[in-house]
Amino acid sequence: MIEVNNLTKKFKSTLAVDDISLKINEGEVFGCLGHNGAGKTTTMRLILGLLRPTSGTAHVWGKPLSQNPHLRRKVGVLLENDGLYENLSGEDNLDYYARLYEIPDRKNRVSSLLEYTGLDSRRKDKVGTYSRGMRRKLGLARSILHYPSVLLLDEPSAGLDPEVQKMVRDLILNLAREEKILIFLNSHDLDEVERICDRIAILQRGRxxxxxxxxNLRSASSEPGVVIVLDEKENPDKAAxxxxxFEDVERINQTNGxxxxxxxxxxxxxxxxALVNAGIRVSEISRTSxxxxxxxxxxxxxxxxQK
Amino acid sequence: MTICMVIARKEIRELLSNRNTMLTSLGVALVFAVIYGLGLTEEGSIGGVISVDGTLFFLSIMLGVFMAYSLTGHVFYKEKTDRIIETLLTSPATLRQIWLGKVLAVSAVSYILALIAVAVLLIITAIRNQGIVLPGGPVIFHIFLVVPVFIAAFVGLNGVAQLALGMKENRLLGFIIFIPLFAGLYGLGFSIGAVTTITWLYSALVLAGAWLLLVLAAFIVRFLSTERIVTSLG
Known part of the structure; x- marks a missing residue:
């Protein structure tokens, strides 16, 4: 569905994206991780056709989005900015995008999304009066308004309180599992990515x-081992x-019992x-994760x- | 409703809901209409009746341009500073449709404000003359056919520039282009407006010029790219 081949983007002398290749399939939740300036947002903009690649291709359903407005009808986007007009009400914002995407049952769709995001009681209020969390929820509602098959989200829950973060996370999971929507997610929030993504790419300096x-990443990079929790009265040095x-022990590390x-x-x-035979009482033993x-x-x- | 009209409708609604902008614009239109109306002299009068032709000719264009300049910023420039344009560019709307929708919206609102100023000026003249003074044929033609095209051409060119240029360049553009243009139109209107006879030739020349500028603006949009807009966001 999304296929990126040898994608490179240069801004004057800065190499923002360096020879990236990715393939993301239908129903997959794909996370893009990286520090600020790693190239996550530029990659997303290249996929969306907002920027032209210096070389390589970024295709959705085999075509570049920049040259295919009809394909953009099937793509939902939530960028860093929510894409909302402060002088219009929440309802009018959604109604505007619903008209742009020519959604047939416009009024019902707008109402159901306002209800779903818990913004129904504020539907007539100007977006300028909304909190950050409310705007993000409305932005998310806007991005899925037209029943997209592909959804690109740039830091969807950045700066939100835990309750709204959970709501956003549940919504993303629901869209991926129930609606089989492909989700491409840029995030700093490792916990969020771990909870919702099937696959991840880690970007650094555009690569x-x-x-x-x-x-797979966990098994490839994990060191085998266990964590042992001793009884409160036990001496950790004796256990150590x-x-x-044991010859097969590489190293040990003691912290807070x-x-x-x-x-x-x-x-x-x-x-x-061996510990039990030595008379040491163990409260818990588990494999390190x-x-x-x-x-x-x-x-x-x-x-x-390596650099 | 086409995508252009959807965009135009939204922009008009947003402009009208911005009370401060609309009240300021209306206030400016009324102030200029009153200044021009009271500034009309007996010099250009025909049989003791003050001629409003020259004044209406300049006032309608000058105010149209002024309103267009002020409202274009709210519709084009603000969408860039708020970064909403980026989301809009990922929608099914093409760059040309976005531009055209916005041009239609700003032109319509600016034109209506210019018409209000024209109506006020005619009312003032009627009071001063103790009778209605109707403008001549070329001026009526000018007000209803030339001015809207001229406004659209100005909005079109200004809109393209605001989409293409960075934030600093946009602010500079206001000083370099707009202030001399506005000052020129104001000066012409005030100094020679009341004593100039407006002919069909004048109106036709301005119409031709306006169409030329509008076609030029539509042509320049071809060279505008989403990348240029995205990389020049504030």
């Missing part, structure tokens, strides 16, 4: 430095000396019986070192 499912006696043990690659020593943040930072730092 894709990693692109895979979160599960027992664990260190927790011992994080990293095994040598491919090894998985049975620590629990690295967060997306850990993976992201590791990939970014690894790339920095």
């Amino acid at each position: 894709v430095i990693a692109c895979d499912s979160i599960k 000396s027992v664990i260190e006696s 927790k011992i994080r043990v990293v095994f040598k690659q491919g090894k998985s020593p049975d620590l629990l019986p 690295r967060s997306l943040e850990d993976i992201y930072l590791e990939i970014i730092h690894r790339e920095e070192k």
Whole structure:
């Protein structure tokens, strides 16, 4: 559905996007991660046809959006700006876009989206009087007003309170799972990406430095190991000396009564019986699971070192 | 309703809902109508009746241009500073449709304000003459056919410039183009307006010039790109 091949964008001497290739399929939620200036927004603008590639292609359904206004009818967009007019009411804003997209059952669609986003009671108020969260919700309603098959979202929940963030997240998940909409999401929020994306690309200095499912990225970069939580009365040093006696243990790390043990690659020593035999009471033992943040930072730092 | 008309309708609604802008524009139109109306002299009178032809000829264009300049900023420039144009460019509307819709909206509102000023001037003249003074044929032709095209041409060119130029350049444009143009029209209207006889030739020449500018504006839109607009956002 979205196919980006060897996409490059140069602004004078600045290389904003450097030879990116991506393929995103129907019903997939694809996240684009990266620091500020990594090239996320430029990539999105290139896909939307707002910018011309210096080289390479960015196609949606096999065609560039810039030259195909009829294809843009099937694409929903929420950029950093919500695309709303402050002097018009929430209802009039949606009505305007509904007319632009020539939605047949315009009034019902606008009403149902206002209800869905909880803005029904403020429908006649000017958008200028809305809070940031309300505008973002209305912006999201605007972006899905015309039943798009592809939705591109740039930082959809940036600056929103947790309640609205959850609402935005649930809406995105619902659109992807129920409506089979392809969602391309730019975000800084690693927690959000981890919760909703099937696949992610990590961008750095305009290049894709990693692109895979979160599960694959996690297994590729994770170090095998366990986290052991000791009983409150236990001496962590005693437990540490027992664990260190295992040859297959690479290293250990103690913090607040927790011992994080990293095994040598491919090894998985049975620590629990040894600890119990040594008379150490263990409250909990679990396999280490690295967060997306850990993976992201590791990939970014690894790339920095290689430079 | 075509996409152009959808855009035009929205822009008109937004302009009318902006009370401050509309009241200021209406106030300016009325002030100029009164100044010009009271400034009419007996010099250009025919049989003791003050001739309004020259004054109406200049006033209608000058006020139309002034209103168009002020409202174009609200419709084109503001959409760039608010960055809403970026979202609009991802919609099914083409750049030409967006431009045309906005031109139609600003031209319509500016023209109506200019017509209000013309009506006020005629009322003042009627009071001073103790009877209605109707303008001549070329001036009626000018007011109803030439002025709207002239306004549309001005809005068209100004709109293209505002879409294409960066924020600083746009502010400079106001000083470089608009102030001399407005001052020129004002000066001409006030100094020779009342004593100039407006002929069919004058009206036809201005109409031809207005059409030429409008065609030029429509032609320049071809060279406007979404990239240019997006990279010049504030």
